[in-house]
Amino acid sequence: MKIFEVNAKSASYPIYINDSFEGLLSAFEKAGLFGRKALVICDSNTERLYLDSILEILGDNFLTVCHTSFEAGEKRKNLETIYDFYKVMAENKLDRKSVVIALGGGVVGDMAGFAAATYMRGIKYVQIPTTLLAQVDSSVGGKTGVDFMGGKNLVGAFYQPEFVFMNTKTLYTLPEREFSAGMAEVIKHGYIIDKDYLNMLFEKKAEIKELRTSAITDILYGSCKAKAYVVSQDEKETGLRAILNYGHTFGHAVESLLGFKLLHGECVSIGMMAALALDLERGVITEDDYKAAEGLLKYFDLPVSVRGLSARDIHSQMFMDKKTKNNIITLVLLKTIGEAYSDSSVGSEEIDRAILKITGE
Ligand SMILES: NC(=O)c1ccc[n+]([C@@H]2O[C@H](COP(=O)([O-])OP(=O)(O)OC[C@H]3O[C@@H](n4cnc5c(N)ncnc54)[C@H](O)[C@@H]3O)[C@@H](O)[C@H]2O)c1
Ligand SMILES: [Zn+2]
Numbered sequence: 001m002k003i004f005e006v007n008a009k010s011a012s013y014p015i016y017i018n019d020s021f022e023g024l025l026s027a028f029e030k031a032g033l034f035g036r037k038a039l040v041i042c043d044s045n046t047e048r049l050y051l052d053s054i055l056e057i058l059g060d061n062f063l064t065v066c067h068t069s070f071e072a073g074e075k076r077k078n079l080e081t082i083y084d085f086y087k088v089m090a091e092n093k094l095d096r097k098s099v100v101i102a103l104g105g106g107v108v109g110d111m112a113g114f115a116a117a118t119y120m121r122g123i124k125y126v127q128i129p130t131t132l133l134a135q136v137d138s139s140v141g142g143k144t145g146v147d148f149m150g151g152k153n154l155v156g157a158f159y160q161p162e163f164v165f166m167n168t169k170t171l172y173t174l175p176e177r178e179f180s181a182g183m184a185e186v187i188k189h190g191y192i193i194d195k196d197y198l199n200m201l202f203e204k205k206a207e208i209k210e211l212r213t214s215a216i217t218d219i220l221y222g223s224c225k226a227k228a229y230v231v232s233q234d235e236k237e238t239g240l241r242a243i244l245n246y247g248h249t250f251g252h253a254v255e256s257l258l259g260f261k262l263l264h265g266e267c268v269s270i271g272m273m274a275a276l277a278l279d280l281e282r283g284v285i286t287e288d289d290y291k292a293a294e295g296l297l298k299y300f301d302l303p304v305s306v307r308g309l310s311a312r313d314i315h316s317q318m319f320m321d322k323k324t325k326n327n328i329i330t331l332v333l334l335k336t337i338g339e340a341y342s343d344s345s346v347g348s349e350e351i352d353r354a355i356l357k358i359t360g361e
Contacts, residue, residue, distance in 0.1 A: 132182025181265025
């Protein structure tokens with residue numbers, strides 16, 4: 001088992017990475033959570049796949065253990081589902097000492113975290129992320145919330161868990177497309193934070209795709225470390241944390257124009273190709289680097305371009321991004337491979353040329 005500590009300003013907590021759920025129970029004990037009431041929150045898929053094992057592991061070490069689930073998917077990431085959670089919490093008389101356990105992907109984690117952050121002004125919660133995206137991205141950093149009136153994550157809170165426990169084997173049941181979507185964020189971490197990590201991804205791409213335990217452990221560890229570093233510098237996104245949006249301003253535009261038909265990670269992949277095109281034009285990366293990035297994304301079955309959307313529509317949509325303020329588009333660009341920064345002075349033509357690379361007009 002690998003363990004490392006996230007040191008955010010508001011809290012520090014361990015991330016455990018193992019190839020089974022062994023060690024989960026002792027993580028609860030170490031966090032001082034035995035003897036309390038616990039509520040496991042899952043979705044319809046993680047309920048079917050993992051709830052029984054988790055309940056068995058928790059055993060009789062808690063005062064009571066109850067559970068609730070909702071139909072899997074982003075559609076249910078809203079306040080009505082949170083309301084259902086509150087009802088279960090109140091009916092089971094969860095109190096300030098109780099603990100919420102998020103068992104699932106980013107949708108479960110964001111919502112369970114938000115319910116925990118707000119029930120009785122905040123009770124403890126634990127993350128057991130089961131998608132690659134949740135393991136390398138959403139379970140680290142303490143952003144919780146729900147979608148509201150068409151706005152993604154419009155209502156939420158920064159709230160850190162007591163610990164995060166990931167079992168690499170949960171990826172065996174994950175649909176391949178979901179795995180690939182998570183890989184887009186993993187590859188992003190390499191480009192924006194750590195060149196050695198990126199090189200490792202190139203070297204071990206076959207082992208990663210085959211879900212070899214040691215390679216998967218390496219990416220969970222590497223990506224969590226990269227994200228935790230950023231979060232430790234800037235928990236509430238007043239500066240550095242924005243670099244995690246590399247490829248996202250282009251990607252979000254594609255994502256909403258396509259009516260969320262593509263997965264977020266797939267749009268991030270397309271968006272990164274536009275960002276890399278800008279980096280190439282600015283001479284920060286070479287043509288070979290650009291081609292290599294494209295090859296790596298494709299290797300993981302990620303799209304690198306989009307058909308049926310015009311550059312003009314994508315550009316206009318970028319003004320709707322929640323990170324666009326006062327009509328100024330802020331893009332994350334590379335200083336060099338392994339280091340990124342935010343730039344609010346990218347010219348309109350430059351942006352157009354980058355978009356043309358992904359629309360192929
Ligand atoms: N908090 C953050 O910092 C942050 C960062 C990135 C994304 N997010 C949020 O994360 C969400 C996306 O997360 P996601 O991609 O994990 O989506 P998800 O939670 O919907 O999971 C994707 C699908 O995989 C299923 N699933 C989960 N684990 C499985 C397993 N082990 N085997 C088989 N199926 C499994 C789910 O039931 C679902 O159908 C979005 O709502 C996004 O806003 C949050
Ligand atoms: Zn993302």
